[in-house]
Amino acid sequence: MDIDIKGIVIICGNYGSGKTETAINLAATRKRDGIDVKIADLDLVNPYFRTREAKISLEAMGIEVVLPDKQYMHADLPILTPAVAGMIQQPSELTILDAGGDDVGVTVLAALEDHLSKKKVQMLQVINRFRPFTDDVKGCVRIKEEIEATSKIKITGLVSNANLIDETTPEHIYKGYDLLTAVSEATGIKIEFITACSHLIPQLELDRFTCPVLEINRQLNFPWKQFNP
Amino acid sequence: MAKVLMKGNEAIGEAAIRAGCKNYFAYPITPQSEVAEYLAKRLPEVGGVFLQGESEVAVGYMIFGAAGAGERVMTTSSSPGISLMSEAISYIAGAQVPAVFVNIMRGGPGLGGILPSQGDYFQATKGGGHGDYHLLVLAPDGVQEAVEMTMNAFTLAEKYRGPVMIMGDGLIGQMMEPVEFPDTLKTEPSNKDDWATSGMDHRKSDKRNLVKSLFLDPTELNNNNLALKAKYDQMKREEVLYEGYNTDTDYTVLIVSYGTMSRVCKTAIDMMKEQGIEVGLLRPKTLFPFPEKPVFDAATKESCKHVISIEMSMGQMVEDVERSVKGRREVDFYGECGGDIPTPEKIIQVIKALL
Numbered sequence: 178m179d180i181d182i183k184g185i186v187i188i189c190g191n192y193g194s195g196k197t198e199t200a201i202n203l204a205a206t207r208k209r210d211g212i213d214v215k216i217a218d219l220d221l222v223n224p225y226f227r228t229r230e231a232k233i234s235l236e237a238m239g240i241e242v243v244l245p246d247k248q249y250m251h252a253d254l255p256i257l258t259p260a261v262a263g264m265i266q267q268p269s270e271l272t273i274l275d276a277g278g279d280d281v282g283v284t285v286l287a288a289l290e291d292h293l294s295k296k297k298v299q300m301l302q303v304i305n306r307f308r309p310f311t312d313d314v315k316g317c318v319r320i321k322e323e324i325e326a327t328s329k330i331k332i333t334g335l336v337s338n339a340n341l342i343d344e345t346t347p348e349h350i351y352k353g354y355d356l357l358t359a360v361s362e363a364t365g366i367k368i369e370f371i372t373a374c375s376h377l378i379p380q381l382e383l384d385r386f387t388c389p390v391l392e393i394n395r396q397l398n399f400p401w402k403q404f405n406p
Numbered sequence: 407m408a409k410v411l412m413k414g415n416e417a418i419g420e421a422a423i424r425a426g427c428k429n430y431f432a433y434p435i436t437p438q439s440e441v442a443e444y445l446a447k448r449l450p451e452v453g454g455v456f457l458q459g460e461s462e463v464a465v466g467y468m469i470f471g472a473a474g475a476g477e478r479v480m481t482t483s484s485s486p487g488i489s490l491m492s493e494a495i496s497y498i499a500g501a502q503v504p505a506v507f508v509n510i511m512r513g514g515p516g517l518g519g520i521l522p523s524q525g526d527y528f529q530a531t532k533g534g535g536h537g538d539y540h541l542l543v544l545a546p547d548g549v550q551e552a553v554e555m556t557m558n559a560f561t562l563a564e565k566y567r568g569p570v571m572i573m574g575d576g577l578i579g580q581m582m583e584p585v586e587f588p589d590t591l592k593t594e595p596s597n598k599d600d601w602a603t604s605g606m607d608h609r610k611s612d613k614r615n616l617v618k619s620l621f622l623d624p625t626e627l628n629n630n631n632l633a634l635k636a637k638y639d640q641m642k643r644e645e646v647l648y649e650g651y652n653t654d655t656d657y658t659v660l661i662v663s664y665g666t667m668s669r670v671c672k673t674a675i676d677m678m679k680e681q682g683i684e685v686g687l688l689r690p691k692t693l694f695p696f697p698e699k700p701v702f703d704a705a706t707k708e709s710c711k712h713v714i715s716i717e718m719s720m721g722q723m724v725e726d727v728e729r730s731v732k733g734r735r736e737v738d739f740y741g742e743c744g745g746d747i748p749t750p751e752k753i754i755q756v757i758k759a760l761l
Contacts, residue, residue, distance in 0.1 A: 192440070193413055193582055225437060225521075225580035251745065253436045253520050307411045307584075309420070310447070341411050341584040399581060400666070400747040401673040 178389040180206060180370050185265060185272045185296055187286065187330065190303035191311050191320045192278030195338035196220075199303050199372055200275040201231045202393050208238050213269040217243035219285050220277040221255040228275050231396040241269070257285055265292040280323035286330060293330065301334045301369055306356045307341055307349065317360045334369030335361055336391075347380050354386055409584040414549045414574060415440035415482075417585050418508055419448060421556035422480050424587050427506070428454035429479040431468040433461055433487060436520040437576040438510035441482040462487040466494025473503035474617035476602030478560055482508035484576070485526050486517060488534070495569050496535025499634065500619030502601070504563035506556070507541070508572040510579035513745050521745025522576035522666060527722035530573050531694040538631050540638050541571040542645060543693040545664045549583035551691075557588070562645065566637050567601070573693060575718060577666045577747065638695075647691035648700050651675060656709035657686035659757055662701060662727045663716040664690050666747060671716055674753035685757055686710070693723070701730040712760045714738040716753065 180203070188200045200216060208214045216235065218228035228235075229244045236242055243264055245256040264272055276283045286293065302321055310316045321332055339345075339353020350373050361368050368388045373381060375392045383390065412420070419441045422430065430449060432442045442456065449456045459465035465481050469491075472479040483491065488509045498505050511526045513519035530543045542562055546552040555572055563570040598604060603615050621627035651668075652675050653660075663671045668689040675685045688704045690697050705713045705727075713735045715724035724739040731737055740756045742748050 192443075193411070193416075225576065251519060251521060305411060307409070309410060309412060309416060309444070312410075341409055342582065344409065344584045399669070400577070401669040401750060 180389045180391060182207070182299070182369065183212065183271050185268050185274070185293075185298045187274045187276055187298060187300040188303060189276045189283050189300060189324050189328070189332070190278065191308065192282070193308055194278070194303045194305045194311065195340065195372070196278065196303045197226065197228050197275055198393060198395065198397055199336060199338050199391065200273050201228060201235065201396050202372070202391055204235060204240050204271070204273055205238060205394070206391060207271045208240050212271055214271045214273065215241040215243065215264050215269045216273040216275060217261045217264060219257070219261065219274050220282065221257070221285055226397045234396060255285070257288060262289060262292050265289065265296060268296070279320065280327040283324050283328035286328040290329060298330060299333045300328070300330050301336050302332045303336045303338050304353070304357060304360065305338045305340060306353045307339060314356070314359050314363050317356070318363060321364065332366055335366050336369050337371040339371070340374070345374060345377060347377060347382075350377065350381060351385060409586045411582050412549060412585050413440055413580060413582050414552050415510065415579040416444040417549045417553050418482065418556045418572065419444035420587060421553040422506070422560075423448055423452055423454070424590065425478070425557040425560040427478045427480050427560060428452065429472045429477050430454065430456045430481065431459055431465045431472070431479070432456070432481050432483065433459050433465050435484045435487045437512055437522075438482050438484045438508070438579050440579070441508065462490035463493070466491035469505045470494050470498050470501070470503065473498060473505040474501065474603055476598035476604040480506040480508065482510065484510050484512045485514050485523070488526065488529065492529070492534040495541065496537050496539060497619045498569045499535070499539035499541075500537060500630065501617050502567045502633070503617060504560075504567050505569050506559045506563055506572070507569055508556070508574070511573065511575045513743060519745050520576070522718060522747060523743050523745065524575055524665060524667065524718040525720075525722070525743055526573070527693065527717070527719060530571055531696070531726070539634060540694050541569050542566060542641055542695075543571045543573055544647075545573045545691060545693050546578060547665055547668050547689065548578070549581065550585050552578060553585055553587060566641065568637065573665070575666050642695040645692055646695050646697045646700070648697040649689040649691060650700075650704065651687035651689065652679065652684065653686040653688065653704055655684040655686065657684040657707070658709060659685045659712045659714065659760055660704050660707075660710050661685060661687045661714055661716055661757075662690070662723065663687060664693065664723070667716055667718050670748060670750055671753055673750040674757065677750055678754055678757065683757070683761070690723075696726045696730065698726075698730040701727060702732060702734070705731045705735050710735065712736065712738065714740060714757070714760065716748070716756070717741045718747065719743050
């Protein structure tokens with residue numbers, strides 16, 4: 178089962194759910210499938226571990242990365258570059274908008290409403306059940322409602338990014354999938370895909386899932402970990 | 407409790423709750439604002455209070471007030487904010503009340519930058535505020551240790567009735583790691599009836615307490631400073647914490663490094679080991695009291711020819727390393743402090759240049 182997602186895709190979710198790692202790997206996977214991909218870093222909230230840190234490796238793959246001007250790269254200022262509106266008006270086959278965390282992180286989408294309202298937009302909520310506040314259906318639904326209220330956009334798909342970084346086992350991924358299924362039943366929102374680190378995929382019983390699995394090759398790593406190309 | 411994935415900042419917040427802290431006052435500043443965000447959600451669930459002050463100066467005195475009333479209290483900030491709180495920290499030390507301060511360091515001086523730094527070592531260990539006082543300073547190297555040290559900080563603050571600081575750099579606050587929490591903090595029975603202004607109701611004795619740092623009588627002031635000095639001497643005897651890494655080998659170089667920087671050094675040490683080069687690491691976990699004797703012993707091991715302090719600063723802890731080594735070995739230094747963390751490859755290059 179392959180991921181066939183296209184169009185304008187906004188990645189949102191609670192703070193630290195793994196939106197950026199998901200967005201970067203989704204961009205890379207789809208680029209390898211042969212379609213044109215653009216990605217924009219809309220995370221105006223979090224000062225560390227942002228899409229901009231993977232800029233070089235994404236651009237090496239031929240993915241267009243839209244970021245604030247270089248001189249503002251390390252500012253904790255809410256800068257929205259006009260290039261983002263441009264990429265919404267002229268999207269590529271897959272255009273990924275990596276939003277910031279929680280309802281605060283999607284506030285920026287309201288500023289793009291004029292552009293987004295004219296287009297068909299998908300919005301994916303990323304959930305890691307091992308993060309605080311999203312370990313049950315109630316918590317996930319609360320985040321969903323807060324994000325929808327602030328962004329004025331409905332969430333169209335769910336993504337499980339269940340992990341404990343290096344300590345992740347298949348059991349964690351199964352538990353994440355089970356929660357995602359329950360959230361999907363409670364909200365009527367479809368499951369888009371789940372994620373798993375590349376080294377875990379051979380260990381997974383894939384027929385447990387009714388959705389595709391996005392392979393994650395970690396890009397936002399600790400400074401003491403070797404770069405993993 | 408099963409493991410969860412948390413940012414250092416969130417984990418410090420949860421650890422404070424598990425330690426029974428119901429009072430958290432703060433003013434937001436990158437890169438530690440998640441502590442306030444987390445506790446703003448969590449504290450009401452446990453009957454606690456988060457109040458944002460109008461500035462870090464105000465927050466410092468909110469901490470002093472709550473601590474003086476015998477409440478378990480914490481604040482968190484980053485470098486410029488700690489500078490603003492330094493006056494209150496001096497008052498808190500002088501008045502001998504327990505409080506926990508967290509500094510998630512960013513680059514300085516001045517506004518500096520928002521990326522990780524270890525540029526506040528002097529401020530934390532040598533003063534910051536005025537007068538003869540010290541903070542007990544704990545420096546975690548990851549999220550799990552930040553949890554343990556935060557919980558322990560409350561115990562130590564109450565044991566010594568004074569300010570305790572957790573020193574993490576921006577990366578410790580921002581990175582996520584799997585963590586688990588002990589269910590509750592084991593604390594000694596409180597002696598706060600002897601000193602806190604907690605009201606006369608339910609008090610065992612009729613003694614009236616006054617929280618102050620003003621002693622106009624020279625003998626009284628000298629006695630207060632002697633009492634503080636006795637505590638710092640006790641800390642030096644009882645609270646020194648450190649970790650040795652690869653120190654059971656015949657290493658030729660000893661690195662002294664703490665926090666995030668020490669984790670990069672560990673990777674570099676593992677990589678050099680594969681190349682047949684043995685390097686030891688001594689990681690201070692308490693910056694005050696500094697592990698003087700452990701550093702001396704590790705530096706003067708027969709195989710050890712070089713000692714180097716590696717920091718995300720322009721050379722601060724290196725002065726304590728030199729002091730500890732007592733001239734028995736040459737002490738070198740390497741540091742960067744713009745916000746980019748030196749890579750393991752860079753550390754290897756620096757070490758090889760010594761050999």
